[in-house]
Amino acid sequence: MNIILAIILGLLFGFVLQKSGAANPQRIIDMLRLKDFHLMKAIAVGIGTSSFSLFILLAINVIDVAHIGVKASYVGVIIGGAILGLGWAISGFCPGTGVVAVGTGRKDAMFFIVGGLLGAFIYTLLYGSLKTTFLFDSLGGKATLAATGSSKYIALLPSAPAFVIAGGIAISFIIIAWKLPNSQSNQV
Amino acid sequence: MKNFIYQRQWGWLASGITLGLAFLLAVAFVKPVGVSTQFVILDGIVWDIFSDDVTIESSTSKTGYSSTNAYLNKGGGKYAKNIANPLNYSFIFVLAMVAGGFVGSKLQSDKVEKNEIYFIPKIWEKRFGSSLNKRYLATFLGGILVLFGARLAGGCTSGHMMSGIMQTSLSGYLFALGAFATAVPVAIMMYNKEE
Numbered sequence: 001m002n003i004i005l006a007i008i009l010g011l012l013f014g015f016v017l018q019k020s021g022a023a024n025p026q027r028i029i030d031m032l033r034l035k036d037f038h039l040m041k042a043i044a045v046g047i048g049t050s051s052f053s054l055f056i057l058l059a060i061n062v063i064d065v066a067h068i069g070v071k072a073s074y075v076g077v078i079i080g081g082a083i084l085g086l087g088w089a090i091s092g093f094c095p096g097t098g099v100v101a102v103g104t105g106r107k108d109a110m111f112f113i114v115g116g117l118l119g120a121f122i123y124t125l126l127y128g129s130l131k132t133t134f135l136f137d138s139l140g141g142k143a144t145l146a147a148t149g150s151s152k153y154i155a156l157l158p159s160a161p162a163f164v165i166a167g168g169i170a171i172s173f174i175i176i177a178w179k180l181p182n183s184q185s186n187q188v
Numbered sequence: 189m190k191n192f193i194y195q196r197q198w199g200w201l202a203s204g205i206t207l208g209l210a211f212l213l214a215v216a217f218v219k220p221v222g223v224s225t226q227f228v229i230l231d232g233i234v235w236d237i238f239s240d241d242v243t244i245e246s247s248t249s250k251t252g253y254s255s256t257n258a259y260l261n262k263g264g265g266k267y268a269k270n271i272a273n274p275l276n277y278s279f280i281f282v283l284a285m286v287a288g289g290f291v292g293s294k295l296q297s298d299k300v301e302k303n304e305i306y307f308i309p310k311i312w313e314k315r316f317g318s319s320l321n322k323r324y325l326a327t328f329l330g331g332i333l334v335l336f337g338a339r340l341a342g343g344c345t346s347g348h349m350m351s352g353i354m355q356t357s358l359s360g361y362l363f364a365l366g367a368f369a370t371a372v373p374v375a376i377m378m379y380n381k382e383e
Binding site: 002003005006007008009010011012013014015016017018019020021022023024025026029030032033034035037038039041042043044045046047048049050051053054055057062063067068069070071072073074076077078079080081082083084085086087088089090091092093094095096097098099100101102103104105106107108109111112113114115116117118119120121122123124125127128130131135139140142143144145146148156165166169177182183 | 195197198199200201203204205206207208209210211212213214215216217218219220221223224227228230231232235257258259260262275276277278279280281282283284285286287288289290291292293306307308309310311312323324325326327328329330331332333334335336337338339340341342343344345346347348349350351352353354355356357358359360362363364365366367368369370371372374375376378379380
């Protein structure tokens with residue numbers, strides 16, 4: 001059952017990433033150099049709508065809270081993000097969009113994936129000596145702004161109903177998406 | 189509907205809503221979307237062929253597997269377990285993404301000719317010329333940085349930025365801060381000079 005779900009959900013995600021233009025490195029680079037906000041608008045709407053729906057569905061018990069997975073906050077999240085950002089700007093791919101771009105037949109994405117496998121392998125070998133360094137100093141652990149209802153995660157704003165906080169954030173994201181300038185060209 | 193499926197690219201609103209739906213359905217049925225871990229799993233699957241102690245069946249570990257590598261042994265050997273059993277949800281999900289990209293580009297009404305220049309983004313060509321090797325070298329090096337960074341951060345754009353911020357995770361915001369803090373200035377320095 002899980003494997004069938006993996007195929008359906010993976011196909012859907014890959015298809016949507018391709019259709020949104022996220023698997024096109026030109027689109028990514030144009031977003032990062034602040035020339036074309038198409039993807040930024042799409043990402044903001046995607047986060048806003050999914051977040052609002054998630055917290056509503058959690059509140060009415062349609063989504064099982066055991067399905068959510070909050071990652072820990074530590075120094076390496078910011079530094080790792082910054083290292084990823086460098087490669088993201090240089091190549092125009094991130095892991096997910098690189099994988100999808102291979103499916104669309106992009107040869108440059110295949111080189112990205114081979115590089116990615118090497119980068120992940122280097123990390124796998126280095127982890128043993130990195131894990132005791134400042135990189136893993138905690139910056140708040142597995143924390144969320146809105147209360148998820150799971151005791152595994154720390155809620156930073158526990159006093160207000162979760163869907164009000166998540167809803168407020170979601171609306172902010174949607175307003176940002178709406179206010180960002182429209183794309184100059186639809187076809188890149 | 190038919191036109192929608194065959195379009196070369198959706199507008200931002202349709203893109204955003206469908207992206208949001210894909211992330212929501214994943215967490216509703218199974219768990220949040222994540223991609224970068226599977227690079228480690230594929231590395232491990234290959235490594236496992238050449239070495240005996242990459243995955244070890246172990247009755248004392250939480251998952252039933254352990255590894256002599258500290259990273260693969262993390263979290264009770266959960267990576268070692270997935271390496272030993274590649275037919276698991278997360279790995280198949282990422283393979284299906286490749287198929288999703290393939291279907292998307294095949295169902296495109298206006299075909300793009302995949303000649304050599306197709307693999308070089310226009311802005312790259314303007315700035316660095318039409319050498320394919322140069323572009324391939326850049327995506328290879330970019331790939332090393334992206335996956336090393338993603339593993340250090342514990343997730344990538346999908347897992348931290350999209351799934352994370354969807355759940356209002358603090359880590360999602362920290363990751364986005366780090367990623368955009370380097371990606372935007374570097375992209376501007378690299379690509380905006382010609383204008």
